[in-house]
Amino acid sequence: MSGLPDRFPRGWFVLGHQRDFPIGEEKIIYGFNQKILVERTEEDVKVDVGSGAVWPVLEINQMLMVWHDHENKEPDFYPEKIDACYSDEWSDYGMASFLVKNNCRELIDNMADKGHFGPVHQAPFEGFWNEAKDHTYTQEMTADSPILGRDLFSRAKYEGPAYMTTYMSAVHDGAKVESRLLVSHVPLTLTSFMINFGVMVKKAPGMSQEEEDTFVQGYVDANNFAFAQDVAIWENKIYIPDPLVCDGDGPLHKLRKWYGQFLVDRADVPKGLDMEMREF
């Protein structure tokens, strides 16, 4: 297994939705080549990774996250609060999980991989922008698709190597629909990872709870379908460390360098990883 990273990346990792960790219940999660015990008490949440080691925990945007750091240092960044996660105007996240047999870095390429949307997702787009800034990487996209919606706009943002949130708006049947997507993962081993994704929608006026649930589930199903298209590729590929790119490709090398900062000690993070927002 040469060519694999020698460690798991540094950053915040979503263990699950807060509601799945009720008070007084101990839960086992597998990740980072080990068994992780999560226990919520009246006061706080404890994440025990064995031999008494305790990793920093964060509860934000409805998610329970843990900080993984090869150097065992305190977090040097935090995800931003998303107001919609605390608003009655939005549904809660509907969640789903699935396993992918490959190194978790495969997931990241999608941010800059402009060329795969047509062949893999049958989703042509109009505009495509990328930005790298400190621990964040942002992708913006516009499209006009009979399937995904008219006047589609999406902004996807990674905060660290494993927590990505997307805002999306589209016009369906003449009405604007706003949604938010969460794409997070926990590496199990160096060659497998669990994707935890979530979908929330902005409630339409007069929508009943039942209608809202159906709507959210529809989005979960649609995203499951799209991920299955990616997984079919991810599980049947080799990693090309230095891809031969063409003039129509996005900034794949830039993106991989940005991701590389989470795979080295902090003292070894190179300068010049930022990239101003620009169109590709």
Place this chain on the structure above:
Amino acid sequence: MTNDQLIAPELPEQLDPSVVNKPSGWYEVLSSDQLESKKAVQIEDFPTQLVAWRGEGNKVCALDLYCKHMGAALSCGEVDGNSIRCPFHAWSWNKDGDCDDIPYAKKIPDKAKIRSWATDEKDGLIYVWFDRNGKKPDPEGSRFNK
């Protein structure tokens, strides 16, 4: 969930033919009826991993399995004319391993080339020529049947 979750799966790989200790010759990889026209298959029974397909002229073509661009298995792609089109970004590769189309690029990069393998079809069997140093195929070379 059990501890099975912590068993690391093996990843696909493309073996380097120059380090494979196998004799030169024609290796039987399929019977002719196992490869339909316009279909691509993955060949595991060979010193390295291959994709084989039949193009328009019914000729059997074989290349290294994984795309030189971003590494996807070409056997998951589609036969397009005499070429194989990658499922990941739709780059098209001909029987000589040259990239002949990228739908979204103005120019095909000069280095876009995949290792190609000589094939032969004889008595209802499909053979691929292997030589670890890339020596030209010898029609009279040894035949290794399954």
